[in-house]
Amino acid sequence: MAIEARGLAKWFGDGAARTDAVRDVSVEVRLGEMLYIVGPSGSGKTTLLSMISGILRPNAGSVRVEGVDIWGLDDDALAEFRLHRIGFVFQDYHLFPRLSTAENVAIPLILRRRAWHEALVEARRLLGLVGLENRAELPPVKLSGGEQQRVAIARALVGEPDVLILDEPTASLDGETGRSIVSFIRNDVLSASRAIVVVTHDARISEFAHRILVMEDGRLTAVRENHAHAS
Amino acid sequence: MPGLFALAYKLLVNDRAKFTALLIGITFAVFLILQMTSMFAGVLKRASATVVNVGAKVWVMDPSVNNVVSSIGMPDYVEDFARSIPGVAYAVPLYSGAALARLPDGSYQPVSVLGLDDTSLFGRPELVQGRIEDIYADNGFVIVDDSEYPKLGSPPVGASFELNDRAARIVGVARVASSTLFGIPTLYTTYSRAVQYIPSTRFTTAYVLIEPKSPADVPVIQRQIGRLGYLALTSDQFIKRIANFYTYKTGLGTNILLMTVISFMVGLSISGQTFYSFIIENLEKFGALKAIGAKGRELVLMILFQATFVSLTGFGLGIGLSTALIALAKMRLASYAAVITFDNLALAFVMVIIIAGVSSYVGVRRVLRIEPFDIFRG
Numbered sequence: 001m002a003i004e005a006r007g008l009a010k011w012f013g014d015g016a017a018r019t020d021a022v023r024d025v026s027v028e029v030r031l032g033e034m035l036y037i038v039g040p041s042g043s044g045k046t047t048l049l050s051m052i053s054g055i056l057r058p059n060a061g062s063v064r065v066e067g068v069d070i071w072g073l074d075d076d077a078l079a080e081f082r083l084h085r086i087g088f089v090f091q092d093y094h095l096f097p098r099l100s101t102a103e104n105v106a107i108p109l110i111l112r113r114r115a116w117h118e119a120l121v122e123a124r125r126l127l128g129l130v131g132l133e134n135r136a137e138l139p140p141v142k143l144s145g146g147e148q149q150r151v152a153i154a155r156a157l158v159g160e161p162d163v164l165i166l167d168e169p170t171a172s173l174d175g176e177t178g179r180s181i182v183s184f185i186r187n188d189v190l191s192a193s194r195a196i197v198v199v200t201h202d203a204r205i206s207e208f209a210h211r212i213l214v215m216e217d218g219r220l221t222a223v224r225e226n227h228a229h230a231s
Numbered sequence: 232m233p234g235l236f237a238l239a240y241k242l243l244v245n246d247r248a249k250f251t252a253l254l255i256g257i258t259f260a261v262f263l264i265l266q267m268t269s270m271f272a273g274v275l276k277r278a279s280a281t282v283v284n285v286g287a288k289v290w291v292m293d294p295s296v297n298n299v300v301s302s303i304g305m306p307d308y309v310e311d312f313a314r315s316i317p318g319v320a321y322a323v324p325l326y327s328g329a330a331l332a333r334l335p336d337g338s339y340q341p342v343s344v345l346g347l348d349d350t351s352l353f354g355r356p357e358l359v360q361g362r363i364e365d366i367y368a369d370n371g372f373v374i375v376d377d378s379e380y381p382k383l384g385s386p387p388v389g390a391s392f393e394l395n396d397r398a399a400r401i402v403g404v405a406r407v408a409s410s411t412l413f414g415i416p417t418l419y420t421t422y423s424r425a426v427q428y429i430p431s432t433r434f435t436t437a438y439v440l441i442e443p444k445s446p447a448d449v450p451v452i453q454r455q456i457g458r459l460g461y462l463a464l465t466s467d468q469f470i471k472r473i474a475n476f477y478t479y480k481t482g483l484g485t486n487i488l489l490m491t492v493i494s495f496m497v498g499l500s501i502s503g504q505t506f507y508s509f510i511i512e513n514l515e516k517f518g519a520l521k522a523i524g525a526k527g528r529e530l531v532l533m534i535l536f537q538a539t540f541v542s543l544t545g546f547g548l549g550i551g552l553s554t555a556l557i558a559l560a561k562m563r564l565a566s567y568a569a570v571i572t573f574d575n576l577a578l579a580f581v582m583v584i585i586i587a588g589v590s591s592y593v594g595v596r597r598v599l600r601i602e603p604f605d606i607f608r609g
């Protein structure tokens with residue numbers, strides 16, 4: 001099991017001002033699986049994603065990734081864990097505008113203390129994988145939205161993570177571009193030793209999921225198996 | 232670790248506009264601070280030029296003297312008493328005064344005159360032209376070839392002029408270690424001739440110069456002279472006293488201090504604000520780095536590196552600019568007084584470190600406080 005989350009809960013604020021973002025949610029994600037979390041805006045998807053990826057500490061519950069109780073780790077160990085095990089694709093990419101595309105992609109390797117030059121060689125290889133080899137020296141702002149998304153994916157993948165986390169990967173892309181990117185992730189990024197969790201409310205890409213969890217008001221309300229594409 | 236610094240460096244330098252503004256802020260501050268303090272150091276150095284040039288180890292003076300040119304005449308018994316102190320090898324008088332020289336073209340030029348003890352010529356300068364014995368010749372004066380020398384028309388040995396309406400003749404040209412502050416030429420002659428040429432009050436001895444038998448005798452000499460009601464200072468103490476006078480008893484020190492503080496504040500606010508907006512602009516990206524797995528400590532290191540890099544670069548540029556400007560000023564204006572001392576550099580460096588420290592402290596606080604979750608949520 002790649003991820004086992006038990007009884008996760010998260011609330012913000014206290015007393016009358018308290019918002020329950022996630023209430024008692026348990027999730028399992030298998031290696032080789034592409035899992036979607038869908039639901040209306042404000043239903044707690046990002047909060048859940050953050051708790052299972054070691055970014056947001058839950059108020060209750062536990063998360064095991066590849067057997068490691070991640071919320072039992074101290075801050076440094078948790079950062080180290082995210083760096084080595086998890087690839088993030090943020091909703092608004094968060095690429096550094098003053099760095100070249102290749103330098104952006106190299107960041108996780110730089111944080112792992114790899115030599116600058118070596119990291120850039122590897123970053124260019126990843127850019128080739130997402131079809132952007134000829135964009136390596138450009139700043140991200142010179143790229144289209146779809147291209148920036150692919151740069152963000154290359155950055156998430158450069159460290160060979162076991163778990164890839166994507167929050168609304170198609171939100172700011174047109175339908176065609178969104179589909180091609182998710183199709184690429186499903187066909188070329190997913191492998192037997194990797195789990196992918198996607199938060200989305202884009203129905204156009206639902207065919208690529210193995211399983212879809214539906215959230216409403218902080219609760220898991222349905223689980224749909226997608227037999228059409230299950231592999 | 233070098234990769235992190237390379238990353239920090241690129242983030243900083245690739246933001247041309249902010250990087251330039253940061254450099255300008257720091258360079259400007261360093262430049263102003265150095266300019267102010269080196270001007271001040273130059274003034275102080277020149278204010279004590281006579282003390283350095285004469286080279287006596289111990290100076291005896293009236294207790295009210297706080298600056299070498301405003302000497303107060305002392306009665307002869309001070310000199311006699313000084314000679315009688317056991318630790319004194321010898322003691323000689325020094326005359327110090329001012330006179331008016333009349334140039335061949337009819338114009339007048341004030342000059343400062345030092346009268347050396349007739350028998351020993353103690354405190355005599357090193358001659359580059361002429362022989363020191365000729366100072367005893369009729370109307371003989373030695374002129375110092377410093378930045379003020381041209382004001383008397385750079386007279387060579389043998390040149391004649393009038394001093395206080397009496398005939399005077401140049402018998403030697405001397406080099407001294409330090410130029411004086413007051414922008415007038417310096418002449419040396421014998422004590423007795425100085426007294427003849429320059430109208431004086433009752434007492435003519437400006438200073439009694441003492442050579443102690445050994446450094447250990449100095450405290451005793453000082454105590455004995457003190458008992459007589461006069462002040463005996465080592466040359467270092469005298470220089471310090473003169474510096475204190477210009478620093479605290481004239482507007483000079485206060486003004487320099489004020490200007491230095493203002494330069495510092497201006498540099499701090501330009502650089503601090505620019506650095507802050509640089510951090511704020513990149514704050515979300517730093518948050519993304521945190522989410523990816525950068526530790527807080529690594530982000531702090533990156534920011535410190537950026538602050539240090541820009542500060543040291545600005546420091547270097549500021550020193551370069553000051554040095555170039557002072558060199559240029561000295562080329563155009565021989566008597567330009569500014570000197571960059573180690574202390575000036577150290578002061579500017581400390582100020583730059585404070586600027587860097589304050590700027591990065593603010594940045595570091597912001598970066599440590601961002602939550603990767605907020606970045607994730609967008």
Ligand SMILES: Nc1ncnc2c1ncn2[C@@H]1O[C@H](COP(=O)(O)OP(=O)(O)O)[C@@H](O)[C@H]1O
Nearest residue numbers: 012019021040041042043044045046047048608
């Ligand atoms: N930092 C926060 N402070 C207060 N409320 C928050 C915070 N983060 C999320 N919430 C609330 O938690 C709920 C779930 O948010 P989120 O997980 O972002 O939803 P989704 O990603 O499904 O749109 C929302 O009501 C949101 O307002």
Ligand SMILES: [Mg+2]
Nearest residue numbers: 045046047608
């Ligand atoms: Mg969300």
